[in-house]
Amino acid sequence: MDTASNSLTTTYSRQTLRKQQREVYQKIPGMFELLHAASDTVDDVTSKYPDAAFALMVSDNLFCHNRELSEIHQRAFFAILNGESIANVRFRYEKDSKKYLSRHLWDD
Numbered sequence: 001m002d003t004a005s006n007s008l009t010t011t012y013s014r015q016t017l018r019k020q021q022r023e024v025y026q027k028i029p030g031m032f033e034l035l036h037a038a039s040d041t042v043d044d045v046t047s048k049y050p051d052a053a054f055a056l057m058v059s060d061n062l063f064c065h066n067r068e069l070s071e072i073h074q075r076a077f078f079a080i081l082n083g084e085s086i087a088n089v090r091f092r093y094e095k096d097s098k099k100y101l102s103r104h105l106w107d108d
Helices: 003-025 031-035 042-048 050-060 067-081 086-104
Strands: none
Touching (some): 003 067, 031 042, 031 050, 042 050, 050 067, 050 086
16 A cells, blocks of 8 residues: 555544544533633533543543553543443543553652
8 A cells, every 4th residue: 555545544544533532522511611611710610520521631642652551541532432431431541540550650
């Protein structure tokens, strides 16, 4: 496959993923409010809508500085997109994050 074809496939995949994310995320209570909150009210809106805040945090960290952390975020992200309850996703996310931290607590 040449570079141009590969680029089109990647773009289509990203577009499809973004479309799916928009469709799923707009159904999460408080997502609209959080996305449109004034900077001085973000903390209050985050407290009121923790599921929306969690979903945004996960999607903002899909490609972070660490492969293992990226994988934890990606598992959570795709679980949300696949319709799993955010409570279940968050439980598994926190469990995975704690395991990661205990393995790397003394890393520099």
